[in-house]
Structures are given as structure tokens and as C-alpha cells.
Amino acid sequence: MNANFQQQRATKAFTDFISTPIETLLQRHHNTAGSQTVLTFFRDVAANVPAYQAFLAEKGINPATIQTLEDFQQLPAIAKENYIQRYPLSDLCRNGQLAECDMIAASSGSTGKPTFWPRFFTDELQIAVRFEQIFHDSFFADTRRTLAVICFTLGTWVGGMFTTSCCRYLASKGYPITVITPGNNKEDILRVVQELGGNFEQVVLLGYPPFLKDVIDTGLSRGVQWSQYHIKLVMAGEVFSEEWRSLVADRLGSQNPCYDFASLYGTADAGVLGNETPLSICIRRFLAKNPDAARALFGESRLPTLVQYDPSSRFFEVQNNSLLFSGDNGVPLVRYDILDTGGVITYDAMLEFLAEWNFNPLEALSTHTSAALSVQHSALKTQHSALSTQHLSRGIHPLPFVYVFGRSNFTVSYFGANIYPENVSVGLEQPAVQGWVTGKFVLQVQEDADKNRFLSVVVELAPDVEESEEKRQVITESILVQLLRLNGEFANYVPPEYQTPQVTLTATGDREYFPIGVKHRYTRR
Structure with a gap:
């Protein structure tokens, strides 16, 4: 391993991250076709990852023959069973060098034996963009002093440490964010919020939905006035109903659930694949009230998680109702089957579908947000200028949607x-x-x-x-x-x-x- 290369790699990625506005980062996919991005990624992995080289050779595939997106889509999918568990951990990394990663997370398998997922600082930075999208577009954390309370489990499990790192990178970029890590210790979380929350304009709790609800309910039973802390929630790991979101919003005193909540579509395998946006939440809340529309869109009566994703970071495909994705990480993954059922909908197709049901989410979001943010603006007593059109357009990006019903392997x-x-x-x-x-x-x-x-x-x-x-x-x-x-x-x-x-x-x-x-x-x- 070349120490200078690692240093240059980290320096360049961090410089790009802190110097590039989130709006620019979210427009990158316009500059390069997703098909070209994923083909370039494939060639890099095929040339530099020993395990994938062996996988292709075993299948009799010459990487040089993969010239078009159609060629790429004929490649066999990889999964834990046929790829991750068959090769040494070092061979799954670039150049066969585990030492080129600086962090390892663990996820449990069906037998309880963990799978290890290495990553490098640069892998965390690209996931930090998902957190920046939420903190900037949903929580306006670029202008509000924010306490981020990490309520995910700490240790080798991916959620806590990964989330902590990403939130700190936002602070490095200039966001007035302070991070504290009680983990999933309910008593510590309640103490942190009550003793420190008053020093900030808002408090963000990051954790699993049922656990955060338990924290909120316990706080209410002890007389905690959640509304005074202007609580926001970042969640992962669960599909929840819009009734659940409304109930929790009510208990928090939330004026606008579209801007006070964000759920991540995340995995130990590759970090965050997509995230809820004010737009996706607005759409999902409409679909929850219109089950016929939801059934027409998703093909099922149950409501999936609905997020937007950046095709320049994660490339999604659908094969037999299963989601495949390709994306860089400590273990680069090409056409990886994570065993989630779901689908992909382009931005334009989503708006066209909703128009057929006489719903314009852009208008609905603007109307609801104007009133709600005016209330928040007044309550915060900040010196901000009047809310502008720019504020109301936050959370609206022409990014594609991915919907996820959850694991298909009976978990x-x-x-x-x-x-x-x-x-x-x-x-x-x-x-x-x-x-x-x-x-x-x-x-x-x-x-x-x-x-x-x-x-x-x-x-x-x-x-x-x-x-x-x-x-x-x-x-x-x-x-x-x-x-x-x-x-x-x-x-x-x-x-x-x-x-x-x-x-x-x-x-x-x-x-x-x-x-x-x-x-x-x-x-x-």
C-alpha cells in the first residue's frame, strides 16, 4: 500500500466534499449518463478487485466484452452466498489490500456469524452527502444551531459509528452541528436532550423508528416538553406507516412531518443507498390516503419505503422484482442482490403518475411548507430574512425514486x-x-x-x-x-x-x- 496514494486520495475527496455545495453535488448526475458511470465503475472493479476477477473468470466472462448497458445487465448478479462468502475478505477489496480500508463494520448473518464490511474515509464522505441532503434540505441545518444525538447502537454495528462520522463531516463543512453519542441508551438520550437541548435551535435524534418512539413516549411520561427542542428524526432499518409518522409528529409537536422526518434506505453492505426527502414524504403521505393509487403504482396494497437516490452514487436495477445495485465502497459491489423486493421510478414518471390521480406534490409541498416554516421561523426567534422561494424549493430535486418492501428472504x-x-x-x-x-x-x-x-x-x-x-x-x-x-x-x-x-x-x-x-x-x- 502506498501511503502517499492514501493521503492524496483522502485529501482530494475531503477537499471536494467541503468545497462543493450540496446543490452542485445533487446535480452531478445530469453531467454524466448513469449508464456511462456504471460501465466505468465495472471496468475499474474488474481490473482491480481480485475476487471479482475470479468471479468473472469462473463464469467465462471477458470484461472487455462489456461495452454497453445492455451488456452490463447480462452480467450475473452477485450476493452474499455466491460472492461475499466465497472469497477472502482481502480479495473483496481493491488490489487485494484490506489495509487500504481504515474501518470495518459487522452485520449478522442468518447463523449469527457476522459478515465484515470494510470501508475507507472516502466511502464515508460519499455517504455523508446523503446526510447533508437531509440536514440541508429538510432541517435547514446550515443556518440553525443543531444538536445531533446518535441513538443508533454503537460498536462494530454499522449504524452508530457510520452516522457519527457523517455528521461530523458536515460540521467540518461549516454546518453549525454538534454531535453527541449516547447510542441506544434511553436514559442517556433523555438526559442529553434535557440538559443540552436548550443550547441549540433544534435537536436531531438519529435511530431506529420503534426505539425513537419509545424514547419520545418515555419522555412524555416524565413530563419532557419535546416541542421546545424542535425535534427532528433521522431513521433507518424499518418500514413504518404514515399513521405512525403522524402519531409521532403529534407527540413531538411537529408542524410539518415532510420536513421534520427523514428515513434512510441503508445497509451494512454499502452504507446509505437512498433517503427520504420532503418530496418523497409528501408523495408517500398522499399514497397512504389513496390506497388505490398506491396499489396502481407499487403493485401491492402494503406501502413500501419510498426514497430518492443519486444515480451518480448508486446505480439501481430491478430483476424479478428484486433490487440490484452497483456502488463503490471498501468492498465494491457490481449488480449486488441485497434480497430486497422493490422497484425504481424516474422523477418524471412519478410526477406523471400522480398527475393522473390529480395530485401535484410540488404544489402541495410548497403550500404546506410555507405555513409550517412560518410558524417555525417565528418560534425560533432567529434573525433570518423572510422565507424565500429558495427555501420552499429545498427538498425538490429531479432525482429518481426507489421503493423498498423489505427483505425477500423471510426475515x-x-x-x-x-x-x-x-x-x-x-x-x-x-x-x-x-x-x-x-x-x-x-x-x-x-x-x-x-x-x-x-x-x-x-x-x-x-x-x-x-x-x-x-x-x-x-x-x-x-x-x-x-x-x-x-x-x-x-x-x-x-x-x-x-x-x-x-x-x-x-x-x-x-x-x-x-x-x-x-x-x-x-x-x-
């Missing part, structure tokens, strides 16, 4: 942790339990009347075994022990008070959950 997401049926199976296979059950179960995340999430496991009892509270408690404890043992994300992401699953026992062949003669599905959404 459920809970407080940002991917929970696998295999983790639960082991709990039902323990000696104290296995004689009572068939091994079938249904794993799902549900909400109670107050929109708090809980992990539900419906278990099928063996024939002639009768339900009892004692059996239910033993089974609950067995599942919990194995979840904590096998799934590092579950153990670290989910607060202890939300870890115990709510177990329901049913008789063999229960019609709702275990109909006889039907192929069983172990998860429900």
Missing part, C-alpha cells in the same frame, strides 16, 4: 435488526421444548393500539399437547435465549424491555396460522 426487521426464522427454530429445538411443538411457527412484528411494536411468535403445539401458561413461559424463554445467543443485531439493537417475544400457542393445524396441506411460511409482514 423480519425489528428495531433495525434482521431476525431470521432459523434463530427461532433453534429455540424450539431445545430439549425442554421440542416434545411439545411441531417446529412450525409464524414470526411477525406487530403493533399494539399505541403503535408500539412487539415481536410475535405463534407456535404450533404437537398433536395431543395442551396449552398451558407454564409451557408458554418455557417456550418464550427458550426462544429469547437463542435469539440473544445467535443474533448479534437482536442483542445489540433491541432494547431489553422489547426483546422478550410475545408467544401464542395454537393447536395442531390451526386454520389461521397452520392450515393443513398448505406450504408453511415462517414469517408474516
